[in-house]
Structures are given as C-alpha cells and as structure tokens.
Amino acid sequence: MSQYEFSIGTRGSALATTQTGHVAVQLHEISQVAYNTVLVKTEGDVTTGPLSQLGGTGVFAAALRQALLDGSCDMAVHSLKDLPTTQPDGLLIAATPQRADVRDALCARDGLFLAELPEGATVGTGSPRRKAQLLAFRPDLRIVDIRGNVGTRLGRVKGSPAQKDDGGVGRTAQGDLDAVILAAAGLERLGLDSHITEYLDPEIMLPAPGQGSLAVEVRAAGSGHPSVDTALETMDDVDTRLAVTAERALLARLEAGCAAPIGALATVQGDTLVLDSVACSPDGSDTMRRSATTQQLTIDGAQALGITLAEQLLREGAADLAGL
Incomplete structure (x- = not known):
C-alpha cells in the first residue's frame, strides 16, 4: 500500500x-x-x-x-x-x-401517513419547497420552521424520544409537533429510517435538485x-451525473436556490432522460408542474434539457408564481 x-x-x-x-x-x-x-x-x-x-x-x-x-x-x-x-x-x-433515495420522508406521531394527519396538524420543515408542496396537498396543515441536526428534528415529534444523530436514545423529546419532513437518504444513511412513517411520492412532493x-x-x-x-x-455514476446535471441546469436558469419553492427530479429511463419539475407559490395555493425529455444522454444534452424546461417554466409565469 x-x-x-x-x-x-x-x-x-x-x-x-x-x-x-x-x-x-x-x-x-x-x-x-x-x-x-x-x-x-x-x-x-x-x-x-x-x-x-x-x-x-x-x-x-x-x-x-x-x-x-x-x-x-x-x-x-x-x-x-x-x-x-x-x-x-x-x-x-x-x-x-450512485444516488440514494431521492424522496422526502414523513416522520409522524403514531405511525400516521400524510393524508391521515388530523386537520390543522403541525408539521416541521425549514424548506420553502417542502412547505409549499405540503400546503398544496393539505392546505389545512400548520407548517413550523425548524432547524437543527437530524436527531433534534426527530425529537420535535410528539411521542418520539429525542434521538442523537448516532441513533442512540437521548433525553425526553420536546414533542411539540405532529410530524417533520426530512430527506429519506439522510435518515437511511444514519440508520434512522425506522422513524419514517411514509415515503412521499414525487407526485406529491418533488425533491430538491440533487437530493439524495x-x-x-x-x-x-x-x-x-x-x-x-x-x-x-x-x-x-453516469446516470446520477446526467440526472443531477439536468436538475441543476434548470435551477441555474431559474436563478433559484434552496429558498425557492422549486422541485426537480430527473431519471434515466432506458435511452431517455426524463426531467420533472414543479414551481409553487410559497403558500402552496398554486403549482405549476412541467416535464421534458431528451435522448441526448450526454452532459451537454442534460444541461440543454434543464435549460429548455426552465425556459418553458419562465415563459409560463413560474418566476412570478414562485417569487423568484
């Protein structure tokens, strides 16, 4: 060696x-x-x-x-x-x-799914993208801005022991929320995926560009x-590189960052790169979902796909909608 x-x-x-x-x-x-x-x-x-x-x-x-x-x-x-x-x-x-799970994950009290949370339930997230898409699906929810490491956020859920990031059980949780939303990949990498009560389908919540x-x-x-x-x-990993290149090209053309309610997910499906996107009003009252494809499975092709879809979003009013 x-x-x-x-x-x-x-x-x-x-x-x-x-x-x-x-x-x-x-x-x-x-x-x-x-x-x-x-x-x-x-x-x-x-x-x-x-x-x-x-x-x-x-x-x-x-x-x-x-x-x-x-x-x-x-x-x-x-x-x-x-x-x-x-x-x-x-x-x-x-x-x-190689990319891990791209999805967002719901960690809720009593094993509840998103659709099962009671009316007016409190859900913690620091992401405008997650907040907007949550409210688009469930306008009745109360979204609470949270920060902190994974264990701290998990500890905000009612009935959950405060978890240290290594998975060890800590002191009694703050327990002031009905649920939190976290990236599935992070929970899985830390061995904390047992806290996930639902993996959120991208049809409900498109992930952040590059998530996972x-x-x-x-x-x-x-x-x-x-x-x-x-x-x-x-x-x-070639497929991962192509996917995230398309997602980040879209984000760059929109001149948006993590403070924008924008989601994007690209996948290689056979000989085609498929890019799905969403732009939301910050309060979730309106959303714009658009998709595009290319068979140019190169870095240049992936970048062009992201730019093309972003320009379509801009033409159709995404900047005003999302407050970009």
Missing part, C-alpha cells in the same frame, strides 16, 4: 461525517491509498435562524471549498443539494456516486495522486 494519504474534508455533523466516511472507504478500497479526515466548520453550522434567510444554498459549502482551495484537504464531500449551481474557478466535481446525491469536489488539478483520481472516475 502507498505511503501517501489523501485528506478528505467534511462538515462535522453526524450525517456529513457518515456520508464522507462512506466515500473515503470506497475510495480507499479502489485505490488502496490511505486517508485522513479533516473537519471543517461552515457558516450553516454556526449560524442560527431559518436557512432560507442565511444566504440559502452555499452556507454549508463555502468553508469546505475554501479549505480545498487553500490546501487544507485534497477533496471535499458535499450533499449536492447544498451546492450553489455556479462552479467556482479552480474546483471541479470529480465524482457523483453526493458530490466529491477536488481542485482542478486533481486530488494530487493518480490512483485516487482513477478511483474518483470509477466512483462517478
């Missing part, structure tokens, strides 16, 4: 370190190169208040990217939905590993070791 070690940067949350650990182990197994982990504190980790008012997309990425640029680490692992759509000079996304996907970012010159660069190429 080589004496060289690659360093991999991550946020310090349990979800981030778990995701990064999976990537690091896989790269090590492919390259046979050892690694070390560099913890980086980001603005999103230390700032309080709604994420939609903290600069939105990018608050979890900027410090990691700076650590990469200044050489503190050789690569950084991001949740792709946290990355701004504009790629900074000097950095590139070297790998998008990770991005391994490196400097433009690469990781610094040929074996690791080869391992990154091996880890890159």
